[in-house]
Amino acid sequence: MRLLAAGPFLTARVGGLIPGHMGEVFWRTVCACLLAQGIVVGCSSGDATVDDSAIIVGKVVDAESLTPLVGAQVRTMPETVVATTNGDGEYVIDANAKLATRYQVLARYEGYEDQTKIITTAVNQENRVDFALTLQRVCSPGTRRCGDDEPERVELCSTRGDAWSVEETCAVGRSCQAASATCVTDRMVTVTRTAEGAVVSSPAGINCPPSCAGEFPDATSISLTAVPFQMSTFAGWSGACAGSGTEPVCSLTLDADVAVGAAFDANAFELTVLRNGQGRVVSEPAGINCGSTCAAFFDRDSTVTLTATPNAGSEFGAWSGDASGCGDTDLTCSIVMSEDRAVGVRFDGISYALSVTRLGSGTGSVVSTPSGINCGADCTESYGQGEDVTLVATPSAGSTFTAWGGDCAGTDPGSDCVLNMSEAKDVTAAFDVERYAATVSVTGSGVVASNPAGINCGSTCNAEFLGGEDVVFTATPGARQVVAAWGGACASAGRASTCTVSVTQAFSVSVSFAPFYEWPLTADARCLLLLHFDQAPPSIANACGGGVAATSSGGFTSVASRTAGLLQAFSAPATGPGHIETARRLLAPSAATIELTIRRSGNGIGGTHGVLYGDKDSTEPDGAGIEIFVADNGGLTAQTFDGAGATTIVSAPAATIAVGTWYQVAASLDGAAFRLMVDGTQVASTPGPVAWVASSSTAWVGAKREGRTGAIFGFNGVIDELRVSDSARY
DSSP states (O other): OHHHHTHHHHHHHHHHHSOHHHHHHHHHHHHHHHHHTTOOTTOOOSOHHHHTOOOEEEEEEETTTOOBOTTOEEEEESOOOOEEOOTTSEEEEOSSOOTTOEEEEEEEOTTBOOEEEEEEOOSSSOEEOOEEEOBOOSSOTTOEEEOSSOTTEEEEEOTTSSOEEEEEEOOTTEEEETTTTEEEEEEEEEEEEOTTEEEEEESSSOEETTBOEEEEETTOEEEEEEEEOTTEEEEEEEETTGGGTTOSEEEEEOSSOEEEEEEEEESEEEEEEEEESSEEEEEESSOOEETTBOEEEEETTOEEEEEEEEOTTEEEEEEEETOTTSOTTOSEEEEEOSSOEEEEEEEEEOEEEEEEEEESSSOEEEEEESSOOEETTBOEEEEETTOEEEEEEEEOTTEEEEEEEETTTTSOTTSOEEEEOSSOEEEEEEEEEOEEEEEEEEESSEEEEEESSOOEETTBOEEEEETTOEEEEEEEEOTTEEEEEEEETTGGGTTOSEEEEEOSSOEEEEEEEEEGGGSOOOTTOOEEEEEEEETTTTEEEEOSTTOOOOEEESOOOEEOOSSGGGOOEEEEOTTSOOEEEOOOOOOOOSSEEEEEEEEEOSSOBSSSEEEEEEEEOSSSTTOSEEEEEEETTSOEEEEEEOSSOEEEEEOOSSSSSOBTOEEEEEEEEOSSEEEEEETTEEEEEEESOOOOOOOSSOOEESEEESTTTOOEEEOOEEEEEEEEESSOOO
């Protein structure tokens, strides 16, 4: 105990006095001495290198063949590391194992029994633990059995008892017999039975019905059990089981194919009543009460008495079927239940016809309770005297039920009609197609009409249309107008001339018309030059695809546009030479239209007129090209030049272009005429041919220069978008 108590001190002193490897050897010697006395507590050196320096080695082999087991796992308790055997079955534990420590060492390999050994790691000697593992046995070597899942297969246990293998597969018509584990001839067992019971076998194979035959190995002992159905008893065996009599179980040992019969007797039979007409049939003993219950079981060979009672307005007619022994005038009939029976009974009563007629433009159905009428398909039915009949009217989609008539007159359309059949009845049911309100609104100059007729807006803008109907609306623009947009139920029609609405509810339609010159070019017109004047920051863009960008010269100011559709505008002020140089030279097509929107502020700058658009050679006063300008008196002029002469058209003065008013101005020419238009209306024209040759300079907007260095004549006002196209639009 004194030595144990001094352990820490001794450790410290030795560690300090004997350094390095010599100290380690000394300390292992001390530990060995303590171990020899059975004392291991406190034997730690405090040095991890020493404490974890033990190495455990060994080999794992098969106990019978001494074959190395590759991949076996070896682990210790207390835990060190888990080692795995190499190709020679050897392993090494060289981490975390401590000296002078008692370990349980476990070896494990799949298919073998685990093995555990004890070792106390020692100093200066090999810590070796070898294992010889015993194979786990699943069967006794050399024994045979029938396959678990394959009764046609004989299996043999391996010589080491670790696995089953197929020794023989039985031929067709043979299977493995469990008692001998050999292939023997199959024996067929066939069962016939009467319908009131079932037969099952043990071992399984027969479950009749539906499986009434099965094969079993020769010499197999089987038992057949008879199971009677409800209200039946087992009457006895026949064939190979005849000796078992009425016992429910028959046992057989098979040495040949056998046939077995099983008879069952019914304890009760079913009696069914088939009723025709208005009346009731009851039985004694109780069981049948027809109308409601028309079939029941009764004891075998019992006598059942049926009694017929006609309803008011009916009388008994006759018995039929299995009631052949009863007289037709007798309200009672007795039946002996020696088998299943079916008895017919007829009641002849007073009946009246009920007829339904559907009226109106709509569709729907009328159905009766009790059944019989389902109109459309079946609109007439006879019912017994005094019987209550309920009629239900149901409109089809898009229709509404509006009125009962005939013998249902006065019944609210929202209610069912109830009739008592005291006599023949005739009923009408009116269905009308639902009508829905349509409202049309028009903005601008134009008319919208409907087909079917009803809407002609301007004047008639409200009408009703039948549910399910397709209504086509046609928009007809006024003079020089186009369809700008549809709205409401026609919103998806865009700028088309027609719109179709399928009527399922009330709806509204709107259409707006606008001057044609405010809308895009038609398909036959190609854009040559298109200028937008954007507001922030001030800029000028040529919007024709692939066109040359415009440039500016002089001052310009962005102001509010005439319409939102025309974006912004260019201002040419009276105090300066504001204009736009487009950097674009046109090639004088055979047909062309020049359009722009203007608002004049006063007299022209630098002369007696203000130039709106000029694409003309500046080298000579009569050079080739084209110009449009406004005279100070309000007259509008357009000129074309071919270098030798000019074609000129002039509108009436003063009233044409007034100060302070927006106008859409266009010059249009082709081989037939040269026209000036204001807001879509012609104000001047001259017949062709027109003297026009393309200039060698670029176009200006809002001004022109006389000659190369001459005076600039500017327009005093505001110019909105400008568009040049190669089609005579007017």
